[in-house]
Amino acid sequence: MSASLEVEFKFRDVDLASVEKRLCELHAVPEGVREEVDLYFAHPARDFSRTDEALRIRRIGDRNWITYKGPKIDSVSKTRDEIELPLADGREAWESWKRLLERLGFRPVRQVAKRRKRFLLDWEGWAIEISLDEVADLGVFVELEIVCQHEKMAAARDALSRLAAELGLQTSERRSYLELLLQMPQ
Amino acid sequence: MSASLEVEFKFRDVDLASVEKRLCELHAVPEGVREEVDLYFAHPARDFSRTDEALRIRRIGDRNWITYKGPKIDSVSKTRDEIELPLADGREAWESWKRLLERLGFRPVRQVAKRRKRFLLDWEGWAIEISLDEVADLGVFVELEIVCQHEKMAAARDALSRLAAELGLQTSERRSYLELLLQMPQ
Numbered sequence: 612m613s614a615s616l617e618v619e620f621k622f623r624d625v626d627l628a629s630v631e632k633r634l635c636e637l638h639a640v641p642e643g644v645r646e647e648v649d650l651y652f653a654h655p656a657r658d659f660s661r662t663d664e665a666l667r668i669r670r671i672g673d674r675n676w677i678t679y680k681g682p683k684i685d686s687v688s689k690t691r692d693e694i695e696l697p698l699a700d701g702r703e704a705w706e707s708w709k710r711l712l713e714r715l716g717f718r719p720v721r722q723v724a725k726r727r728k729r730f731l732l733d734w735e736g737w738a739i740e741i742s743l744d745e746v747a748d749l750g751v752f753v754e755l756e757i758v759c760q761h762e763k764m765a766a767a768r769d770a771l772s773r774l775a776a777e778l779g780l781q782t783s784e785r786r787s788y789l790e791l792l793l794q795m796p797q
Numbered sequence: 798m799s800a801s802l803e804v805e806f807k808f809r810d811v812d813l814a815s816v817e818k819r820l821c822e823l824h825a826v827p828e829g830v831r832e833e834v835d836l837y838f839a840h841p842a843r844d845f846s847r848t849d850e851a852l853r854i855r856r857i858g859d860r861n862w863i864t865y866k867g868p869k870i871d872s873v874s875k876t877r878d879e880i881e882l883p884l885a886d887g888r889e890a891w892e893s894w895k896r897l898l899e900r901l902g903f904r905p906v907r908q909v910a911k912r913r914k915r916f917l918l919d920w921e922g923w924a925i926e927i928s929l930d931e932v933a934d935l936g937v938f939v940e941l942e943i944v945c946q947h948e949k950m951a952a953a954r955d956a957l958s959r960l961a962a963e964l965g966l967q968t969s970e971r972r973s974y975l976e977l978l979l980q981m982p983q
Contacts, residue, residue: 656842656902666901679897694897696890699883711865711880715852716842 618767619756622780627743627751630778634730637777639741642729647671649723650709651789655716663691665789666717668698668708675705723747723788735770746788748795753780804876804953805942808966813929813937816964820916823963825927828915833857835909836895837975841902849877851975852903854884854894861891876950909933909974921956932974934981939966 648670659665663682668675674697681692698708709719728743742754755774757767775781786794834856845851849868854861860883867878884894895905914929928940941960943953961967972980 679900681900694893696893697885707880707882714865
């Protein structure tokens with residue numbers, strides 16, 4: 612809702628154990644492990660892949676959210692309008708929301724399920740969130756993220772690049788987990 | 798959430814004062830008065846008036862809900878499948894939900910605002926919810942409702958019929974407030 616941005620790098624073909632070891636040496640703070648499930652829906656009348664939109668319900672532990680992502684509104688950055696709202700807690704609420712959306716003609720098309728181990732690291736004065744992800748059907752990934760004001764984007768990106776080098780992360784991946792899943796051979 | 802059904806009768810051309818008097822004699826328990834606002838949406842691809850469905854967000858004081866109503870599954874009563882789920886509290890959440898639905902192509906079509914006085918009555922062993930409604934632009938109505946398992950629907954309907962006779966309610970109205978508003982001369 613504010614003017615802050617997520618600057619995010621993702622890497623594939625990673626060795627989670629060695630990344631985690633290096634994070635410990637850098638005194639990163641472990642933030643726990645959690646299961647995250649994103650269930651994406653197709654629209655009853657629009658092709659979201661053409662309109663560049665998305666609708667999903669997200670489950671993190673016992674908590675649920677709904678997220679609408681609008682089309683990218685800027686060709687250079689990945690800026691898009693996003694509306695994320697909390698839903699009632701618990702698995703029963705999750706199932707009811709799924710049923711409600713299905714009744715309205717939305718069809719669940721893809722589920723992204725991951726086990727995410729999170730760390731917080733103070734790096735060059737930036738608060739960096741690091742996620743070690745084991746993604747069902749896709750494998751393991753590391754995400755590095757800074758939330759900052761728009762005007763600090765370039766500096767944040769440079770800091771993330773240096774951290775990536777420090778952690779031995781090389782193979783950058785720009786596609787979302789959803790895109791990767793959709794592009795997999797059936 | 799479960800396989801329970803709402804069995805509901807509505808009556809128009811009622812004398813609210815005499816119904817209330819009779820409810821007191823039957824020892825109905827007053828449940829308070831509240832303002833309710835229902836904002837109904839049109840579906841992006843389906844004509845809800847043809848499919849006999851409805852989607853609304855409801856505001857009662859500071860609390861918000863979303864409700865999907867499926868087609869009537871019984872020609873006499875207003876029985877239908879219904880999914881009602883709580884949303885986050887407050888006016889900001891209400892506006893965000895309205896915006897989320899609009900982004901998905903749902904269009905707000907009509908608002909129903911009513912002052913509802915509720916009673917709870919133990920009648921022939923059923924817990925019956927009775928609503929005395931003053932509806933903006935429409936007038937006054939009485940609704941009788943039982944929530945029960947699917948297999949008890951016929952028995953619930955019979956109990957409601959006898960209560961309606963007891964309360965002097967005669968002119969049944971199958972149309973929803975939304976339908977009545979939509980059918981009014983402009």
